[in-house]
Amino acid sequence: MKRITILAYGLISYALFFVTFLYSIGFVGNLWVPRSIDSEPTLPLGSALLVxxxxxxxFALQHSGMARPAFKxxxxxxxxxxxERSTYVLLSTLFMAVLMLFWAPLGGGIWQAESHWAIVLLNSLYLASWGLLLYATFLINHFDLFGLRQVWSAFQKQPSKELKFVTPGLYRLIRHPIYLGWLGILWFTPTMTVTHLLFAVGASLYILVGIQLEERDLQAAHPEYAQYKRKVPALVPSFKRRLSSSHTSTAA
Structure with a gap:
């Protein structure tokens, strides 16, 4: 019964994440959903800003704090x-849902793409950034990242081994393709409002801090990460500094 409960817990956590993930595509991009990041303001400016x-x-405290080894x-x-990982996924999903539910639009405009093709291009880059994010999770092990591998191993009464450090595909060109996808999601928009700018700046700052915390943990867990960090840039792909296949095999 315990094994079935853990498996069901992991599957439910992932299902809730995936539904929230799909809704957030529409929420951030002002596409398809009834309430998005740039809906009509309902609170005074000062109150909305504080909210x-x-x-x-x-969200930043939960998402980063629960990822630290000491908290785990x-x-x-x-x-x-x-x-453990399914719990992290579940709470991250709930905090993201709360953020979208209580987000208070501010109004105000920063820029607006006028050309039809500019709008199409920016929306395409926005959706492509979501694709990059999702693709990058599958490169390193999507099912481990979201807790499914762990609960399935427990269901089968098999030990869930720690994954080795690997650098597949895009990870030979850039250390954080998932975060690069997030940055594209935040900044590729045909309509940049004050609301969207606040969200983009706040989330971008969190990403930059999160990279530092994550890499500190990775270096502690995988000594080979220090060499990888020296050879591969964090967010801007550099083909001159591309990690060779020999370095990839030693890292794996």
């Missing part, structure tokens, strides 16, 4: 090891 800054801060060790004193 949004609070929501961004809460503390959490697994109370829940099964196999459910």
């Amino acid at each position: 949004n800054l609070g929501l961004l801060t809460l 060790r503390w959490l697994t004193r109370f829940i099964p090891q196999a459910a």
